[in-house]
Amino acid sequence: MSATGIGAPVRRKEDFRFITGQGQYTDDVTRPGETRAVFVRSPHAHAKIKSIDVSAARKMPGVIDVLTGAQLATDKIGNLICGWMIHSKDGSPMKMAAHPALAATKVNCVGDAVAVVIAETIAQGKDAAEKVKVDYEVLPAVVDPAKAQAKGAPQIHPDIENNTIYQWHLGEKKDVDAAFAAAKHVTKLDIVNNRLVPNAMEPRAALADYDAGTDNLTLWNTSQNPHVARLVISAFIGMAPEHKLRVIAPDVGGGFGSKIFIYPEEVVCLWASRKVKRPVKWTSDRSEAFLTDAHGRDHVTHAEMALDANGKILALRAKTIANLGAYMSTFSSSVPTYLYATLLSGQYNIPSIYCEVDAVYTNTAPVDAYRGAGRPEATFVVERLVEVAARQMGIDPADLRRRNFITAFPHQTPVIMAYDAGDYNASLKKAMEIADVKGFAKRKREAARRGKLRGLGYSTYIEACGIAPSQAVGSLGAGVGLWESAEVRVNPTGSVEVLTGSHAHGQGHETTFAQLVSERLGIPFENVSIVHGDTDKVQFGMGTYGSRSGAVGMSAIVKALDKIEIKAKKVAAFMLEAAEGDIEFKDGKFTVAGTDKSAAFGDVALNAYIAHKFTGAELEPGLKETSFYDPTNFTFPAGCHICELDVDIETGRVDIVNWTAVDDFGTIINPMIVEGQVHGGIAQGVGQALMEGAFYDAAGQLVTGSMMDYTMPRAHDLPSFHVGLTETKAPSNPLGMKGCGEAGAIASPAAVINAITDAIGTEHIAMPATANAVWAALQKSQAPKAA
Amino acid sequence: MAMTMTGEVQLPASREVVFAKLNDPEVLKACIPGCETLVMSSPTEFQAVAVTKIGPVKARFKGNVHLTDLDPPNGYKISGEGDGGVAGFAKGGATVTLVEKDGGTLLTYNVEAQIGGKLAQLGQRLVNGAAKKTADDFFKNFAAAMNPPA
Numbered sequence: 001m002s003a004t005g006i007g008a009p010v011r012r013k014e015d016f017r018f019i020t021g022q023g024q025y026t027d028d029v030t031r032p033g034e035t036r037a038v039f040v041r042s043p044h045a046h047a048k049i050k051s052i053d054v055s056a057a058r059k060m061p062g063v064i065d066v067l068t069g070a071q072l073a074t075d076k077i078g079n080l081i082c083g084w085m086i087h088s089k090d091g092s093p094m095k096m097a098a099h100p101a102l103a104a105t106k107v108n109c110v111g112d113a114v115a116v117v118i119a120e121t122i123a124q125g126k127d128a129a130e131k132v133k134v135d136y137e138v139l140p141a142v143v144d145p146a147k148a149q150a151k152g153a154p155q156i157h158p159d160i161e162n163n164t165i166y167q168w169h170l171g172e173k174k175d176v177d178a179a180f181a182a183a184k185h186v187t188k189l190d191i192v193n194n195r196l197v198p199n200a201m202e203p204r205a206a207l208a209d210y211d212a213g214t215d216n217l218t219l220w221n222t223s224q225n226p227h228v229a230r231l232v233i234s235a236f237i238g239m240a241p242e243h244k245l246r247v248i249a250p251d252v253g254g255g256f257g258s259k260i261f262i263y264p265e266e267v268v269c270l271w272a273s274r275k276v277k278r279p280v281k282w283t284s285d286r287s288e289a290f291l292t293d294a295h296g297r298d299h300v301t302h303a304e305m306a307l308d309a310n311g312k313i314l315a316l317r318a319k320t321i322a323n324l325g326a327y328m329s330t331f332s333s334s335v336p337t338y339l340y341a342t343l344l345s346g347q348y349n350i351p352s353i354y355c356e357v358d359a360v361y362t363n364t365a366p367v368d369a370y371r372g373a374g375r376p377e378a379t380f381v382v383e384r385l386v387e388v389a390a391r392q393m394g395i396d397p398a399d400l401r402r403r404n405f406i407t408a409f410p411h412q413t414p415v416i417m418a419y420d421a422g423d424y425n426a427s428l429k430k431a432m433e434i435a436d437v438k439g440f441a442k443r444k445r446e447a448a449r450r451g452k453l454r455g456l457g458y459s460t461y462i463e464a465c466g467i468a469p470s471q472a473v474g475s476l477g478a479g480v481g482l483w484e485s486a487e488v489r490v491n492p493t494g495s496v497e498v499l500t501g502s503h504a505h506g507q508g509h510e511t512t513f514a515q516l517v518s519e520r521l522g523i524p525f526e527n528v529s530i531v532h533g534d535t536d537k538v539q540f541g542m543g544t545y546g547s548r549s550g551a552v553g554m555s556a557i558v559k560a561l562d563k564i565e566i567k568a569k570k571v572a573a574f575m576l577e578a579a580e581g582d583i584e585f586k587d588g589k590f591t592v593a594g595t596d597k598s599a600a601f602g603d604v605a606l607n608a609y610i611a612h613k614f615t616g617a618e619l620e621p622g623l624k625e626t627s628f629y630d631p632t633n634f635t636f637p638a639g640c641h642i643c644e645l646d647v648d649i650e651t652g653r654v655d656i657v658n659w660t661a662v663d664d665f666g667t668i669i670n671p672m673i674v675e676g677q678v679h680g681g682i683a684q685g686v687g688q689a690l691m692e693g694a695f696y697d698a699a700g701q702l703v704t705g706s707m708m709d710y711t712m713p714r715a716h717d718l719p720s721f722h723v724g725l726t727e728t729k730a731p732s733n734p735l736g737m738k739g740c741g742e743a744g745a746i747a748s749p750a751a752v753i754n755a756i757t758d759a760i761g762t763e764h765i766a767m768p769a770t771a772n773a774v775w776a777a778l779q780k781s782q783a784p785k786a787a
Numbered sequence: 788m789a790m791t792m793t794g795e796v797q798l799p800a801s802r803e804v805v806f807a808k809l810n811d812p813e814v815l816k817a818c819i820p821g822c823e824t825l826v827m828s829s830p831t832e833f834q835a836v837a838v839t840k841i842g843p844v845k846a847r848f849k850g851n852v853h854l855t856d857l858d859p860p861n862g863y864k865i866s867g868e869g870d871g872g873v874a875g876f877a878k879g880g881a882t883v884t885l886v887e888k889d890g891g892t893l894l895t896y897n898v899e900a901q902i903g904g905k906l907a908q909l910g911q912r913l914v915n916g917a918a919k920k921t922a923d924d925f926f927k928n929f930a931a932a933m934n935p936p937a
Contacts, residue, residue: 043875043904110904130872287908697788699901705908 004518004525006735009672012511014504023251026205026220031279034207035064037269038125039282040115040132041291042107045143045363045700046154047136049105052115057131062124064276066132067268068115069104077101077271078237080262082328083479086166086337086359094166097157097361099327101237101264101271107136108156108326109363110700111291113264118272118280141363141700145323146300148360156326156361163361165324166333170341170415171317171354179315179352183306187389193377194767195298195323195694196687197710198370200505202253203284204293208269212277216244221266223249223533224259224503225543228480230535232262232330239270249533252505256684257369258293259505260545261330265292290705295694296370298323299336299377305385311395313404315352316344318381322359322367329368333359338416338476339374339464345413346382347424347462347638348404353414363700369545371684371745375463383459383750388763397754398428398437401460416476417464419636421728427662428460431640434722435660440644452646454657455759459641459751465739466551466635466730483630484548485541486556488517488564490623492609494602495527498560501541502553503533507677507741509549512669516554516735520561522588523601539626547637547739550669555733556629563625571623572604574613633732637743639663641682643751647759649782652775654690654756656717661747662724666738674740675723681744682721687713688745689752693768711768788907792918795895796926800933802860802885805892808932809863809883810854818928820921823847831857837869841910841917846874861885875904896922 004010017023054066080099087093103112115132119125140154147153148163156163180186200222207220217240223229226247234242252259265282273280284292303318322336341355372379390400405424412418432438440456447454467473470481487499496517502509514528531537544553565585572590573580582593591598599607604623607613611621644658661678668674691711695704704710729736749767756774757763762781765773798805808814812833816825821838828834831854838847850869857863866880879900886893902914910917 040873041904043873043906045903110908126873132872287905290908697907699788699903701788701903701907701911703788703907703911705911708909708912 002519004515006515006519006667006669008515008670010511010515010525010670012508012673013514014508014510025202025251025253026207026222027283029207029220029250031207031209034279034281035118035120035276036122036125037272037280037282038117038119038122038129039113039265040117040129040134042103042110042112042114042136044107044136044138045110045141046139046156047107048139049103049107049114050135050137053133054115056133057117057128060124060128060131062120063128064118064120064278065272066115066117066128067102067272067275069100069102072100072102072271073104075271076238077267080264080267080327081232081236082330082333083232084331084334085477085479086168086333087477088166089169094333095160096328097160101267109365110702111288111365112326113268116268116272118276143362143364143696143698143700145298145321145360145362148362149358154363156363160361165328165359165361167356167358168337169354169356172352172414173354175352176315176317176354180304180306180317183314184309185307185389185393187305187385187392189303189384189388189763191301191303191381191384192766193297193299193301193380194688194692195367196296196370196692197290197694198256198258198293198296199289199712200254200256200258203286203289204259204263204265205283206266206269207279207281208273209279210273210277216246217270217274218246218248219266219270220248220250222252222259223247224252224255224505224545225541226503226533226535227501227538227541228543229262229266233267233270237267239267247535249503252503255505256371257296257373257545260543261294261368263292287706290710291365291702294329294366294368295325296367297377298367301381303381303385305389307389307393311390311393311400311403313348313350316350316382316385317354318344320355320357322357323362323364324359325362325364325366327366329366332366332368334478335369335374336377340378342416343375343378343462343464344382344415345417346379346386347406347460349406349411351414355415364696371681372463372742373546375742376685376746376749379459379461379746380750383461384753387458387754397458398432401428401458417634420633420731422636422638422664423726423728424460424638426726427638427640427664430724430726431642431660431662434662434724435642435644435658437642447646451649453649453759454644454646455755455757457643457751457754457756457758459747459754461641461743461747462636462638463742463746464634465547465637465742466631466733467546467548468634469632470630480542481630482542482548482552483628484552484556485539485626485628486553486560487539487626488557488560488624490564490605490608492606494523494605496521496523497529497531498557499531499538500553500557501538501543502549503544505544507544507549508670508673512673513554513557515669516557517561520558521601522586547741550737551635551730551733551739552629552631554735554737555631556627558734559627559629560625563627564623567623567625568604568608570619571608572599574619575599575604575607631732635666635730635732635738637663637665637738637740639743639747641747641751643748643755645752645755645759647756647774649778652771652773652778654769654771654774656686656719658722659719660722660724661744662726663740663743664726664728664738665740666727666730667736668725677740678723678744679721681742682748683713683718684745685748686718686752689749689767689769691768691770788902788911790900790902790915790918792898792915792922793896794922795893796930797888798892798894798930798933800892802887802892804933805885805894806860808929814932818925818932820924831855839921841906842913844874844906844910846871846906848877871906873905875902875906877902877906
């Protein structure tokens with residue numbers, strides 16, 4: 001292993017500019033004549049718009065224009081779409097309601113934009129927005145997904161009965177019911193997977209610039225997938241032909257899924273820029289982000305697991321109601337279906353699984369993919385069921401897991417997925433050693449002496465990443481393919497630029513991708529630069545989410561590098577006056593086999609461009625190759641997280657005292673970056689388990705709409721994590737990579753809740769398990785103390 | 788989000804005087820904290836503009852106020868809705884009851900209100916305190932108004 005090659009803990013190239021304030025984020029980009037967009041948003045969760053009067057706002061200082069949804073419709077700007085078709089069990093297609101970028105006749109959640117002020121400055125825009133008069137007829141709202149389908153519930157969209165988008169299912173109900181009927185033991189749980197606000201450090205932003213001279217539109221935006229944004233904005237929204245629209249997603253400060261989607265604000269900025277013939281910029285403030293970024297999770301589930309007398313799992317069934325909010329966000333339909341129910345087998349050999357999912361509209365912000373997207377929800381269901389079943393049956397939770405682990409691969413689950421590699425016993429064993437599970441009983445007694453209830457919880461999770469084989473996802477309803485592209489440009493001096501369709505927003509691609517190229521071509525790490533996030537530079541790409549940049553994005557680079565080697569060998573053969581088949585490439589040098597005749601990579605690159613050693617008839621000049629890589633399977637990272645915590649009996653406060661994570665991510669390019677991803681993922685999962693929860697009141701007001709009321713984890717809430725690795729290579733991609741971006745967030749909520757319930761002796765605790773919630777559960781479960 | 792608030796205040800005047808002042812736009816205007824205008828459009832309806840600050844949200848609320856269940860001199864119900872533009876809205880009402888006590892009048896009030904928009908998003912933790920303070924200030928002013936200036 002070289003100091004900068006695969007497996008080296010290379011420091012991140014990009015961090016210098018990030019930590020010295022030199023990153024170039026969308027809001028940092030300025031264009032001559034730039035104007036600012038300020039949105040007028042509904043304070044009501046559900047209301048008819050009787051009238052909008054913009055006349056007073058138009059007369060305010062600095063106002064260039066005030067635009068409404070009626071004008072958007074007149075200009076035939078198309079609705080936002082959800083790009084993944086789900087069919088109900090009766091075969092009918094999902095019911096997608098119209099989602100205009102500006103509401104014209106009705107608002108369906110607090111924060112729905114009804115008008116936009118285009119002004120010289122933000123302050124002038126805000127003052128003018130105050131003058132926009134909207135006359136609302138307020139309607140009753142529904143926010144609870146479990147109540148959205150009730151008779152008499154407010155109907156949100158016309159012709160969508162009972163607010164039901166689809167009633168989907170997966171698996172064989174008959175088999176599952178038969179297994180349950182014959183089961184010795186059945187464990188049942190009611191689960192609410194709490195709603196989360198993504199809160200990326202950089203809020204969303206958009207800057208649109210219309211060039212009247214060329215009729216071209218350019219959009220800078222905070223996107224995890226600029227090419228998909230361009231495709232949707234062009235083909236579905238009809239803003240401009242694809243070749244007349246350039247989308248640039250520069251440095252992006254975190255996404256966690258929330259920046260995958262196409263949002264109303266970027267559509268409005270593009271439209272407004274064309275109308276006012278000046279650049280239009282919008283940057284979300286934190287309050288707008290709380291209201292308008294797509295939220296995550298929000299499932300209500302009843303789940304049951306059937307086991308035989310020996311603790312062997314026979315079947316699992318679940319009924320989930322998924323809240324998709326007021327409108328269907330870009331990939332919202334796929335999250336509670338194919339990204340959720342397909343993982344309900346966990347790491348276990350479960351013969352039969354049946355899952356029903358109803359997706360509903362409510363008067364809340366749209367809900368879509370958020371770090372893990374469906375897989376944290378599935379893991380929580382499976383890992384809670386397993387843990388509770390073990391306790392109910394008097395079997396050690398680790399032992400019950402072992403009895404049911406899948407040990408032979410490939411393994412076809414009853415819910416589509418075919419696991420190709422893994423060693424679940426290895427990660428459980430290693431995690432138990434690191435966590436010193438043997439010493440837990442002693443530590444529990446010690447904690448009791450200090451008035452603390454100590455608990456230990458496991459989460460042996462699996463996830464599906466490296467999304468995804470295009471044909472497979474196409475058959476499941478995806479509107480796009482999920483391959484990735486790469487272009488490797490070797491410059492005449494031998495330095496290399498890699499253009500990738502992956503998009504980095506914190507993952508460190510500029511480092512890891514360069515490590516791969518450095519290793520493969522034997523050239524210095526510093527001689528490689530990674531170009532991404534600009535549709536005018538990168539031909540096409542599917543972006544970054546679902547831990548796909550390594551397994552899919554880097555595999556595309558590998559394929560392009562293979563082609564570079566083939567072409568470079570042809571050049572070297574002419575230079576070294578040898579047969580092409582005799583040229584060997586190793587450590588950055590082309591050598592004629594069995595001789596000391598060689599040419600360095602840089603010399604070959606130069607000769608490829610000066611083209612003095614061969615004629616045009618013999619070989620094309622240049623050294624640049626492109627590849628499109630479509631994976632043959634998902635990848636299946638898996639592992640074991642163990643949470644050990646103390647619950648304070650008097651206050652219900654939870655302190656995590658030890659966290660062990662042992663993950664199998666396959667091949668690792670940069671262990672330091674991987675560890676960082678694991679740390680961040682655990683922090684987000686602990687946040688979900690203990691602190692975070694987006695709550696709407698019955699009228700649809702978001703009462704956790706600021707950092708004052710929405711708690712996110714901080715460093716002092718978390719212990720130093722003990723992180724370990726096991727490795728089985730992913731057979732489906734050339735590097736054997738699985739992906740690590742979401743694992744921590746997927747594994748950790750179940751580990752925390754399993755540990756709390758172990759400590760307090762009751763299974764009745766919902767997330768977020770705040771001190772208040774734990775204290776209340778303790779009052780019910782603990783016998784009253786003698787007075 | 789919904790909020791409720793109850794309270795009582797002892798006033799040095801008869802129920803008849805208190806009731807009359809509760810219906811007097813000039814008195815109400817002088818007593819409502821931040822009130823800029825208050826215009827009576829009928830004996831039971833008026834339009835008011837008041838500036839309110841709750842936490843980080845400061846807004847000029849324009850509202851229509853209705854008086855119902857008038858039962859002189861025992862009390863009435865005052866209800867209304869205020870539109871604070873981008874700051875959000877507030878709507879609700881208060882039942883006001885007047886009882887003779889200690890030679891004066893004991894006024895009790897029972898408020899139920901709903902707030903929405905930015906006010907609910909940012910100010911909800913502060914709104915109960917702010918509403919209580921507004922009520923306290925109102926009744927302090929109102930008690931002072933029982934003794935007409937010399």
